[in-house]
Amino acid sequence: MPGSPESTDRSARVVVAVPPHLRAQFFTAEVWRELERAARLTVIDDHADRAAVAAALPGARALITSWRAPRVDAELLSHADRLELVAHTGSAVAPYVTEDVFRRGILVTQAGDEMARPVAEVALAFTLSLLHRIQRFDHALRGGRDWAAASEAPPRHEIHGSDIGVIGASRTGRAYIRLVRAMGARVRVTDPFLSDADAEALGVESVPLETLLSGSRIVAVHAPVTEETHRMIGAGQLALMPDGAGLVNTARSWLVDEDALLAELTTGRLDAAIDVFDAEPLPVGHPFRSLPNVLLTPHQAAGSVECRQRLGTSAVNEVLRLLAGRPPVHAVTADALVRLR
Template sequence: MPGSPDPADRSRVVVAVPPELRAQFFTAGVWRELERAAGLTVVDDHSDRAAVAAALPGARALITSWRAPKVDAGLLASADRLELVAHTGSAVAPYVTEEVFRRGILVTQAGDEMARPVAEVALAFTLSLLHRVHRFDHALRGGLEWDAASEAPPRHEIHGSDIGVIGASRTGRAYIALVRAMGARVCVTDPYLSDSDAEALGVESVPLETLLSRSRIVAVHAPVTEETHRMIGAEQLALMPDGAGLVNTARSWLVDEDALLAELAAGRLDAAIDVFDAEPLPTGHPFRALPNVLLTPHQAAGSVECRQRLGASAVDEVLRLLAGRPPAHAVTADALARLH
């Protein structure tokens, strides 16, 4: 047809996302947009380094998902036209190296889309711990008589409760908005939170020790860096009041799991945990047997809506590239300091 572009000149995009995740990430409409804009090479076995390398020659963009091979000098040797790596997750450190940035290749992530669902799960965890819902569930499912199953430590409403938030990250701020809307008093520990930002968020900025000692619930939302490794250990947990609860929907990296287990086994604290040192969590892990612990299998960002936004965000970055527009969610080499 006169005026039609030569298929040989059509931009090509590699989608290194396995079939199950493609179905979750890309709605039919979003996928059609991508197909109209570019020629697609789909790598089903997305963790196969050789398969990704074979797909890269001539491609302008690469969409990655969890467990994809890291784009390093070796893979870049096959990427003669690559201009963009669009990651469907948040942290990019496991998937790109400094060499990508040195070559001027854009890197984007979709972490903004995870903040709301993770914050909602953290809120659900908070309410469960305050009202001891997890303890009642364990007791009834464990076969305790009604009266015995009705016994629990004092319960509290979120309205008027002191909630401590470690890390005013994207997710931390979304969580703060939710718990403040329900009447909680919120204090935050974050070395990068300015006084003006704290005022705008409606929170009090305090040292970690103060936050731990005064909070009925402590929610962890800090980033994963060398400085935050095991920032919550035995000494910090000991500062929490008897009956307080710890919520972790961030990363196990931030909490000394052995120290937390010791406090939980003693029954002094409660916890709701979505992330673990060993994943999958071993079937015989002590966490599984404790009645004061609520567990989920690293699924806080697993809502239908969130997965679709992750895919739409990555596709939008590709469409921006092909249209000559700047990316919406680019990251710099500094993002490699976030280890997970």
Template sequence: MTGSADPAAGARPRAVVAVPPALRRQFFTAAAWDRLRALAEPTLLDAHSDRTELARALRTARPHVLVTSWGTPALDAELLSEAPELGLLAHTGGAVSPYVGPEVFARGVKVTQAGGAMARPVAEVALTFTLNLLHRVHRFDHALRSGVAWEAASRAPERHEILGCPIGVVGASRTGRAYIALVRALGAEVTVHDPYLDAADAERLGVRRAPLDEVLRTSRVLALHAPAVPETRHLLGARELALLPDGAGLVNTARSWLLDEAALLAEVGTGRLDAALDVYDAEPLPVDHPLRALPNVLLTPHQAAATVEGRHALGASTVAEIARYLAGRPLRHAVGPEALVRVE
């Protein structure tokens, strides 16, 4: 029965695991895999991005659970027709919009995701970026590696400690809150712009709320942690970036959606601002992209969440959700149709 956690009486639950071998090894420890196999009979789909192979696996395995990963084809009406007993789609990442069509929710299939497990590693990278920008480590590294003389390489804009540092956060998301906890533990003074953060929650987080323009004007480092929704498209453009103080740093480990990349390039190209980025409009970032040549910009290739512990947490979260579903218990990380337009 669609949406039911109860397979036919006496039948063992079945799961199609559309996760490629390399990621399966990263996500599922031996203990997690043993638990998954104890819960359901798994069918492994190594060619997880092949739509024809996915359709065949759904048709032959008749799963109650489908586990998806980055690159799995979107589950639309045609693929759903191959899986009449499917009741749960468990995504091993965060954003489900590339993998779930509206038909999934319309048919009553439950959808869950493991994005919460990525909050800590991404927050740690955002903290690393913050400390790099404050101490201009990226500038020194670039100068020494590019052959600049020692005395010239030693020159950089003023450096600052994080203790007492005014840090602005745009978006009190799961990752935003993890970042806030880390920088506050090191003594930063945090101001947050988030229209959904109420006074009581701000007090619990130990932060001050403020309008976006005020956050921009008063931040030595600005960290972006907002979701990608229609109203946050290019939330920071040329006007907003111009409000940041001279010498400020911008951290983006969230989504390039939030930032007008051309406007940022214009600002960092003058050297007025520094930036540390893990996400870009074009991924992979072209080898001739002008951001790559700037000494005041720190770049990583969209890898903020890819720690060993973070990957294990994704697998553990996914298996725990499958266990809850098959036991008929509420899911902890369920998402609804709003997830089709909201990316965190």
């Protein structure tokens, strides 16, 4: 629930740089009323219009941003004489703020915690689909193959007792681990920052990447986007995966060499389920679209109704806390800028 507006500064002005279709998804009527009661709002429909955002910033104490909003840099900040908070409705803030924001002492918050559960659920759905070869059966039937031919697929497996490898014990990675372990999977994790105590608490085995890849029936990618993780899964890593294994990517395409993955998938040796791509929208003629061993979704893993509403509520709550003189819950530091996307 939104924070109480009674103690907020009702003379404050807040800029909401969120387009109409996302406002409808992010902000329930109750949450929007709370924000309206707490502050005077300047709402920008064309939220990608840099000039419109600049014109709205003078006198504003908080700015709520969404995907494709202009990056808050030194030039935009020159219009922001009272800005104290940038509340982003998404997870990664690097595309939307610069170091200038932090140097000015402006708070930055994100709502990534709210995405972990739905993305983990989609990763679980992908995992089950790959284990049971559902994408292959679907492609075959829709492609007009006869019943007998459509029934042919590599060996199928249950998740109970399957070896699942997780790259990255992130928020989403941990949510995914809890889901697959609840269904009886054996889980190994590769994460240089995962302590032995945390691994024990999660009920997983911490192993090197090569060990994880060579011993997993499904590999789910949940690592952060940094310079070190760029294309961490390339041709050499994919070659380590056993025949018939599957790769799940609901994180970022940044982590996987897409050309190497395409080459491996074209042979039919591996299966994959992918929500994120180097080029988005994914071109109509992209080879991924025609491969029978690939399950595709258009970057919608966090698109549930409940998740979108939590994103909006999280951002509004941060604004209400600011206006009430309380510290933020989901503040990030300049270190977050190393996450490139």
